[in-house]
Amino acid sequence: MENVGDGNLWHFIEPYGEDYWLKPGEVFTVVPEVEGVDVWFSTALCQEGITVWLYEDGDPAKVVLEYTVTDADGERLECGHQRPPQPAGSGAA
Template sequence: MARNALPVENSGTSPLCLFVEPYGEDYWLAPGEAFTVKPDGEGIDVWFSTYVSQDCIAVWLYEDGDPARVVLDHKVVDANGISLDCGHQRPRRPAGSEPI
């Protein structure tokens, strides 16, 4: 695993939301699934900041650990190295819960 990569694994029994900031992009991990968050470019020294709540992990990427230097270009890949799109495996809203 590269130093500038953050592995995230869902070892629970329910879906886990991985939120990548600052845009709030969501990627959903099924139980037992693992993703990796990393900068899209090479040669950037990225530090990760994580915030954990029930069923959700939020991740910020900072260049050189400086919170004023947010890394905007990132990618999330699955265990096979395939890049995932925002909303990957997002649960469907229950019927009747759509905004009016």
């Protein structure tokens, strides 16, 4: 995934809803943790971000649950990477 836009872009990976935030010009890679798996991606796009599902062999009944997200340098990223702070009074915990 590459953010070629002017603002931050969220990237949600399902089924857990893990979020990773890309700044303009950043690139993230998502790969299954199990080698040899033929992964297909289902994506839903909107102006602010991308939601991704990973399926083995393109079968929606075979959701890939174990994956790794890395940056352009190969550094593993954790859920919430670069998540913007919640505005005061937003009700978020």
